[in-house]
Amino acid sequence: MASGKPSAPRRASSAGTAANTSKRGSSADAAYTGWRALLNPLWCYNGFRVAVAALTCFGLIMVFSSSTVTSTSAGESPFAELVSQGLYCVIGLAFGFVTMMIPLRIWRRFNVLVMLAALVLQALTFTPLGVDAYGNVGWIKLGPVNIQPAEFMKFAICVWLPSALLTCGKRYAKEGLKAYVMPIALYGLGLALVLGGKDLGTAMIIVFIGVAAFLVSGFPLKWMAVFGAAVSALVLALVISSPNRMRRIFAAYGDCSAADAQTVCYQSTHARYAIASGGLLGVGIGNSREKWNYLPAAHNDFIFAIIGEETGFVGCAIVILLFVIIGWCMIVVALQIRNRYVSIVLMCVTMWLVGQALVNIGVVVGVFPVLGVPMPFISSGGSSMVMCLGAAGLVCGLMRSQPQIKSASQRA
DSSP states (O other): OGGGTTHHHHHHHHHHHHHHHHHHHHHHHHHOOGGGGGGOHHHHHHHHHHHHHHHHHHHHHHHHHHHHHHHHHTTSOTTHHHHHHHHHHHHHHHHHHHHHHSOHHHHHHHHHHHHHHHHHHHHGGGSTTEEEETTEEEEEEETTEEEOHHHHHHHHHHHHHHHHHHHHHTTHHHHGGGGGHHHHHHHHHHHHHHHHTTOHHHHHHHHHHHHHHHHHTTOOHHHHHHHHHHHHHHHHHHHHTOHHHHHHHHHHHSOOOTTGGGTTTHHHHHHHHHHHHHTTTOSOTTOOSTTTTTSTTTTTTTHHHHHHHHHHHHHHHHHHHHHHHHHHHHHHHHHHOSOHHHHHHHHHHHHHHHHHHHHHHHHHHTSSOOOOOOOTTTSSOHHHHHHHHHHHHHHHHHHTTSHHHHHHHHHO
16 A cells, blocks of 8 residues: 555656646747747747748649640650659658657667668669769669669768767867768768769769868868868869860850850750749749740759749749748757757758758859759659658757757647
8 A cells, every 4th residue: 555655746746847847848938039939949840840841842833833844745644743753752751750750869879871871872873773864873773763872872971970070079189180080081982972973063062061060060170171172172173174064164154155055055044034034923833935845954953943934033032931941940959959969960951951952043043053953842853852851850850859849749
């Protein structure tokens, strides 16, 4: 009988703890009033999820709208790209759910295996499984589908590099730069494999992710400057040594001659035609003229041009705003969270998703030369869609380690 009496106080204590947690959550919410609501981690958590969902749904609409003519002219159903992209969305959502449910300790323990798997997949592009697409040998054919391993490489670097840098940073005081040999070597190998496939656009995004990881983790700035100069020299050498890349640069920043207007300048010129035709409100979804086999890759890398033509300045502004929300929400939570690994991973994913979106938009409007990077969540492409949704699931799972978000998730 004596052993049963303390049960009631324990239940009362548990109820009291839950009540105290609820009160702390309410007081925390009350602190974010007015403009400070933009700093509310719970709002950022929900805002991130809503923005990702909105971009994904809008992407399906625009993929269907921009691909009907191309699919029909190829003898396929006008719904072919929509069905394919919808299937990839389902796979991506399932993958995102898995990455969201994986505990933080599992990511910390096995992230190096994820990176090694990414290196093996990327190396397969140099085997007979490799497929040349748009001049880049960055695809592998597995049965009826082509997979771009570089998209998985981005994800792997985001989850592995922060952990490796934090571990090596603890040894830097004793060992100096030798402490960073392993992460620098693996990261450099991954970057070299992507560059070996002539995919300079994807390599640029991987550099963005690496810069974020090295900078936020506390890597010595003097060595960052040295490595930055080395990478810049390598990229410059690759650009100068490639006549195709040089033509793209001249097409973006020089005047296109009458001959070039039908060759290297053709895609960027028609992208600008599409955006200019959209005006303020656009010509209406489905009414694009450039998608009638005038603009190449209208449903892939240049889908933002069709968005500008069919939805106008307003539609483009909303898409950009949604990416701003995604970036803002991840940065806010990254700055508030105490776990440094989580914070750095969030910054890396921010550089990946938002940085790639900005590069894609910059290519379409003529700020950058044609680089061949898709717009996250919107462009047609299975590898990109699956990995971007997987990264979104990872972000949601890591955000839940923030106390206020964790408390709200448990109440839900």
